[in-house]
Amino acid sequence: MRIVIAGGHGKIARRLTRLLSARGDDVTGLIRNPDHADDLRADGAEPVVCDLEHASVDEVVGRLGGADAALFAAGAGPGSGAARKQTVDRNAAILLADAAERAGMRRFLVISAMGVDSPPPPGTDPVFAAYLKAKGEADADIASRPGLDWTILRPGNADRRPR
Secondary structure, eight states: OEEEEETTTSHHHHHHHHHHHHTTOEEEEEESOGGGHHHHHHHTEEEEEOOTTTOOHHHHHHHHTTOSEEEEOOOOOTTOOHHHIIIIIIHHHHHHHHHHHHTTOOEEEEEOOTTTTSOOOTTOOHHHHHHHHHHHHHHHHHHTOTTOEEEEEOOOOGGGOOO
């Protein structure tokens, strides 16, 4: 199976790449920073530089290269502001879904977050609230697409569910 992972240098992506490669799958990791390419190669992935904050749908379609599945595991990351939560956590996920549909790829997986279906509790850090909102909007967009066989994964600890 050929899998493209957006956010290929992230913790989840790198661990998954090693597992997929070990079982014989071909993995392509989309990265923004070319300095991360050797890390991906060491994990068993083919690194492809693609900045999802600035790429067009056509550029991303070209990076998918006939893959069987796409995984959105990218994120603005800690220390980024509310604006990047929109441009990465929301817009880049939607861009990858647009590209997957245009490329005729059906299988699409999103690494999301817990608590994105309801407003954040009072006192939530504004940047974290923006992150939750962005992830929720991306999830809703992707879940509305009949052209994708999507899975939205919301990782968390079952013993620490929001109340």
